[in-house]
Amino acid sequence: MPSTDDILDVAAAVFAEMGYAGARVDEIAKAANVNKATLYYRIGDKDALYEAILKRMFAAKVANMEHMLKTFDDAEDRVRAFAAVLVDDEHPEHFSAIMLREIANGGRNLPDSILPFMSRLIGVLEQTLADGVAQGRFKPVNPFMIHMILVGACTLYATNGPIRRRVAKITAHDSWLNAELPISQVARAIAEMLLGGIRSS
Amino acid sequence: MPSTDDILDVAAAVFAEMGYAGARVDEIAKAANVNKATLYYRIGDKDALYEAILKRMFAAKVANMEHMLKTFDDAEDRVRAFAAVLVDDEHPEHFSAIMLREIANGGRNLPDSILPFMSRLIGVLEQTLADGVAQGRFKPVNPFMIHMILVGACTLYATNGPIRRRVAKITAHDSWLNAELPISQVARAIAEMLLGGIRSS
DNA sequence: GGGCATCTTTCAACCGTTCAGTTAAACCAA
């Protein structure tokens, strides 16, 4: 019999792949090998299921991010690590796809209980950048803009594989589109490019 | 009596706000003040409606982008203009929200007929960057990565308003989140930061 | 212009399917 955590794993995958509106409770129950009523008994309705997934996902991400702050002291290393943690899904967490959908959706299905996690995530970056500016390493920048660049570029790359491959197939000059770089490497490159843009020269 | 174009305007807004799976054909018909059967007679089913919107949207975006190439000669100006055109929705086109959803969705509802437009969009940036490198202005870079940064950061900012405001409300240290910068200004800042990262110093 | 036929456009009502959520019975361990 699958544990509640197993069910959440399956549900996260379905929500990530299909979105909230596209996800089917029947499909989640079937894929998790539990009866739909069991799912309702153990977790609750579709909203509760979604909230449970988000909570688990964000709690892990925030914990990793705040641990990262303790691990690195150098401001540039922290920016690199921020990008790395952002795209690092330990169990397949599907963080990027779910975040992207939620933002495009205007947070219509985002429960209030998740907002503090998001606030702390931005807080980590805000502190990192402020420290860098205080040390004279970075130009003064809007941390929220940096957040958009990092999160946007990383999550977009993390999720655009299927479309990229289709576009590559019809593009004559396809050298770059076919690269298939691992997301960790892309996150690194994005962080590096960003650092080039904010370093006080 | 609303024209077919009027219907497409309304449908684009609904698809942008609710996503493909979340959009209701009945709702589109009602909001456009036409009977549902009229919509089916004039345009076709949900897929055809979605394809018509995407075609109109991408054709306009690609045309603007290729016109931009003729307007600007300087490589840096072209990168700035690329970002500006990306976020510029002349009629409220909802380009960003629909693109973001489509990517997060793995392009499941993206018809093949749209792929050439996407290819040309990337082509414009590829050419811009290649010219810049040839002129010794830019470091050699992966244009697709640049594309991810520009599209990711711009579209994310263009659509994250509702969530940003909710997070700002619960964040004590809210100075940056409350900025409410116009998207054109943000696109400019992102382009500028990016240029800082790729300029051959 | 008047009469008539043909094509286009509109509409309310309807159909089969799918969905989230419920029920009541069955199961099982203590």
Place this chain on the structure above:
DNA sequence: TTGGTTTAACTGAACGGTTGAAAGATGCCC
């Protein structure tokens, strides 16, 4: 036997899509 847990079957609402008949529009011959 009791109380927590699981199940197949069910429900009512909502969905995408269809229909057939009525209302306009268009053209054409006299």
